Amino acid sequence: MNKSVRGIQSRNRVEVTARILSAAEQVFAEYGYSGASISRIAATAGIPKSNVIYYFETKQALYRRVVGEIFDVWRDAADTITIDSDPLDALGGYIDTKLELARTRPFGSKVWANEIIQRAPIVQDYLEDELRAWTDDKIAVIQTWIDNGQMREVSPRHLLYAIWASTQHYADFVHQVKTLNDGSDFSDVQWQETKAAVKDILLRGVGSGGS
Amino acid sequence: MNKSVRGIQSRNRVEVTARILSAAEQVFAEYGYSGASISRIAATAGIPKSNVIYYFETKQALYRRVVGEIFDVWRDAADTITIDSDPLDALGGYIDTKLELARTRPFGSKVWANEIIQRAPIVQDYLEDELRAWTDDKIAVIQTWIDNGQMREVSPRHLLYAIWASTQHYADFVHQVKTLNDGSDFSDVQWQETKAAVKDILLRGVGSGGS
DNA sequence: AAGGAATCTGCACGATCGGTCAATATTTTT
DNA sequence: AAAAATATTGACCGATCGTGCAGATTCCTT
Numbered sequence: 001m002n003k004s005v006r007g008i009q010s011r012n013r014v015e016v017t018a019r020i021l022s023a024a025e026q027v028f029a030e031y032g033y034s035g036a037s038i039s040r041i042a043a044t045a046g047i048p049k050s051n052v053i054y055y056f057e058t059k060q061a062l063y064r065r066v067v068g069e070i071f072d073v074w075r076d077a078a079d080t081i082t083i084d085s086d087p088l089d090a091l092g093g094y095i096d097t098k099l100e101l102a103r104t105r106p107f108g109s110k111v112w113a114n115e116i117i118q119r120a121p122i123v124q125d126y127l128e129d130e131l132r133a134w135t136d137d138k139i140a141v142i143q144t145w146i147d148n149g150q151m152r153e154v155s156p157r158h159l160l161y162a163i164w165a166s167t168q169h170y171a172d173f174v175h176q177v178k179t180l181n182d183g184s185d186f187s188d189v190q191w192q193e194t195k196a197a198v199k200d201i202l203l204r205g206v207g208s209g210g211s
Numbered sequence: 212m213n214k215s216v217r218g219i220q221s222r223n224r225v226e227v228t229a230r231i232l233s234a235a236e237q238v239f240a241e242y243g244y245s246g247a248s249i250s251r252i253a254a255t256a257g258i259p260k261s262n263v264i265y266y267f268e269t270k271q272a273l274y275r276r277v278v279g280e281i282f283d284v285w286r287d288a289a290d291t292i293t294i295d296s297d298p299l300d301a302l303g304g305y306i307d308t309k310l311e312l313a314r315t316r317p318f319g320s321k322v323w324a325n326e327i328i329q330r331a332p333i334v335q336d337y338l339e340d341e342l343r344a345w346t347d348d349k350i351a352v353i354q355t356w357i358d359n360g361q362m363r364e365v366s367p368r369h370l371l372y373a374i375w376a377s378t379q380h381y382a383d384f385v386h387q388v389k390t391l392n393d394g395s396d397f398s399d400v401q402w403q404e405t406k407a408a409v410k411d412i413l414l415r416g417v418g419s420g421g422s
Numbered sequence: 423a424a425g426g427a428a429t430c431t432g433c434a435c436g437a438t439c440g441g442t443c444a445a446t447a448t449t450t451t452t
Numbered sequence: 453a454a455a456a457a458t459a460t461t462g463a464c465c466g467a468t469c470g471t472g473c474a475g476a477t478t479c480c481t482t
Contacts, residue, residue, distance in 0.1 A: 035245030158408035165380035
């Protein structure tokens with residue numbers, strides 16, 4: 001009955017792989033690398049433990065795939081930061097996108113946070129290669145804006161760090177934020193207010209040249 | 212020969228307890244709760260594993276003590292935020308103190324971050340009782356400043372979160388910050404620059420009334 | 423339809439974990 | 453000095469972990 005070109009096997013491979021990755025992202029986020037057992041990931045994915053090992057040969061390999069996918073998502077979120085764009089629009093859009101990611105993919109953010117807190121034992125090469133080049137590039141863009149008088153003088157590096165920290169806070173610390181919100185998840189309106197408030201706090205003065 | 216009033220045993224109890232707590236803070240921070248083994252904590256403290264169990268009956272009890280001490284340190288750091296103080300001085304001092312703590316006690320910050328990321332399985336009561344009351348109090352203070360025209364209108368809650376996130380970033384993500392700093396720890400000058408930059412970014416507009 | 427490739431899964435092994443316990447050593451009290 | 457209280461330590465146990473592996477099952481190719 002199935003007329004897909006690749007056949008049932010290939011289609012299933014993609015589906016099962018995706019389900020394992022999704023389960024792994026959640027379990028790694030909620031229990032940490034050591035606390036996350038393959039059996040729990042398998043149970044969350046709804047398959048036997050041995051099947052997880054079949055698709056990802058080791059726990060570490062599975063973990064590395066999870067972190068790698070998150071890294072890619074985040075890097076692409078900053079595409080708006082280019083020399084030709086308006087500082088307020090570009091940085092504001094970046095904050096909006098990162099807060100949207102914090103809302104929709106909090107597990108990935110938590111996995112990354114855990115990895116960095118523990119001094120990147122698995123993905124140190126990502127930091128030294130891709131992240132460093134990416135950061136240097138974005139800092140250069142912001143510095144150019146400043147040199148062109150498009151925004152006031154502010155440390156590009158620390159501004160980037162403040163944006164990262166303040167946006168990821170709503171993913172990594174969502175449990176604390178929720179507890180301080182009477183135990184309720186943010187509503188749509190509250191997420192809008194959050195985006196407006198974070199942009200207001202961090203981008204004050206950005207957009208209009210001079211002090 | 213020892214003439215201390217409390218005797219050798221009592222003196223040793225305090226010293227050994229402190230050494231275990233210090234070692235536990237570091238190991239919990241670098242390996243997470245599950246990844247931190249009692250034997251590694253014991254080895255870091257320079258005593259046998261059984262001795263750790265003798266002073267803190269369970270791993271969980273030891274962990275709770277570590278988190279509790281960190282919580283106390285942080286809460287006391289915000290003593291400057293009172294209605295009678297100047298907004299810029301109070302919030303600026305808070306940021307300075309938190310960044311100083313990020314520099315001197317990064318392990319504690321990491322332990323707290325890990326605990327919250329994993330949804331506070333051990334210290335949820337701290338969040339619901341002490342942290343909520345503390346936060347409500349500080350938000351009320353900031354709101355009063357705004358009502359009095361001492362600072363511009365900004366969401367007190369999100370401003371607090373931005374301060375937390377941007378300061379703790381330099382503790383929790385110190386490994387990432389270090390990697391992006393050519394692998395070197397921040398120098399004294401760089402820490403001063405960090406304090407100035409974070410205050411500049413977050414407190415822009417605070418201190419002078421009106422929009 | 424048949425044979426081979428790919429997928430799935432239960433079982434077992436060695437390692438490590440948190441925690442118990444009894445024996446010993448040290449300090450304090452009587 | 454004897455006895456009691458406290459502190460230290462190594463040996464040990466049941467549970468859980470990641471992972472290897474052989475056999476069963478399903479799918480694809482010819």
